[in-house]
Every structure is written in C-alpha cells, then in structure tokens.
Amino acid sequence: MATITRRIGPADHGQPLSFSAFLSAEFEDGWLYELARGVIDVTEVPGISHGRIVNRVSFLFLQYEEHHPEIIHYQSSGSGCRIRVPGMNSDRHPDYAVYLTPPPTGKQPWTRWVPDLVIEIVSKGGERRDYIEKREEYLQIGVREYWILDPAKQELLVLRRAGDVWDEYVVPLDSVYQTPLLPGLEVRPLALFGAA
Numbered sequence: 001m002a003t004i005t006r007r008i009g010p011a012d013h014g015q016p017l018s019f020s021a022f023l024s025a026e027f028e029d030g031w032l033y034e035l036a037r038g039v040i041d042v043t044e045v046p047g048i049s050h051g052r053i054v055n056r057v058s059f060l061f062l063q064y065e066e067h068h069p070e071i072i073h074y075q076s077s078g079s080g081c082r083i084r085v086p087g088m089n090s091d092r093h094p095d096y097a098v099y100l101t102p103p104p105t106g107k108q109p110w111t112r113w114v115p116d117l118v119i120e121i122v123s124k125g126g127e128r129r130d131y132i133e134k135r136e137e138y139l140q141i142g143v144r145e146y147w148i149l150d151p152a153k154q155e156l157l158v159l160r161r162a163g164d165v166w167d168e169y170v171v172p173l174d175s176v177y178q179t180p181l182l183p184g185l186e187v188r189p190l191a192l193f194g195a196a
Contacts, residue, residue: 013042038089
C-alpha cells in the first residue's frame, strides 16, 4: 500500500498536524516550518539583521572550537540541526545549537541527540515562541543552557538548567558572559548585536 506524503506550504500555518505526519511531510520552499505543540508554524525567512547575528554567533563558536578542538562535537544553525520534542508534539530548528556529546548511532539522531546549548534570536512577532514555548520545550528535552538574544531589547537572557527549572541571568550589554559549559569562552553581547 502506497504512503501519501503531505505537502505543507504557507497556507497550512496554524493547522493541527500529528508529530509523525509532520516528520514525513514535504515542504514548499522559501519558508521556515516548525511543529509547535501539534500546530504547523510557518514563518518567513528572517531578515538580514537576524542573519548577521547568527553569523556572529557562528563565528564565536568556530573560533572557540579552533582553540579548544576537543570540546564541541557538533555545532550548527537551524538548517543543520533540529530539536524534536515528541512528548510536546514539537519539532524545532533553533537559530544555533552546540552539542558537547557525540551523536547517537543512526541516520537521524535528532529525537535522541539533545544539544547542550541552544541560542535563539528573537524576531518581531516571534517573542512568544522564543520566550515561552521553546523555553518550556528545551527545558523538558534536557538542554543545559538556553540563550535568548533579543535585538529589540538589546539584551542577552541566559537560562541555565537548575534541576527541572531554569535559573535566569540578564547579561548587561557591555559585559562579558562566561558559560560553565565551555571554559574559556567569552561572550560579549554588544559584539553579537553589532553596530546599531
């Protein structure tokens, strides 16, 4: 018996869909797709200023990996990784993720391989998604640290796992943050946001 693959496009935004149907779907090009608590979330590709922040974040971790080659096993932006939260019926593509453990065996490790550090850059209209929904999902799945970079607020909010809750730290714009996950990494929010 032939399997029918669902094709998803922008018109499907807000429609309910099962986790398994989402994972097997095909997607219309030119948009970003996530499954958010069993509902299809379609967003436009973020703008250039968002992309520049992602590039600065990427550069920060690539430099770190060059000087500390044995710590990071994998790092990627949204198209190169995904976070699956079957228990919450969600499938996410974070802006950036850092994995400190090797991947589990198999072709598609995403349901079992949890990043240690996840970074989201808040886009206008995506505040609820980054501050509330993903915050809960990343905690449940086992992420150890979650950074929310908010260009509108010019703020870095660090959420660090403390058992089954997050400890929150607002990092002042002109200060330096050091995560216990990556010894020697110095994070300067001002440098990540770039020139105003």
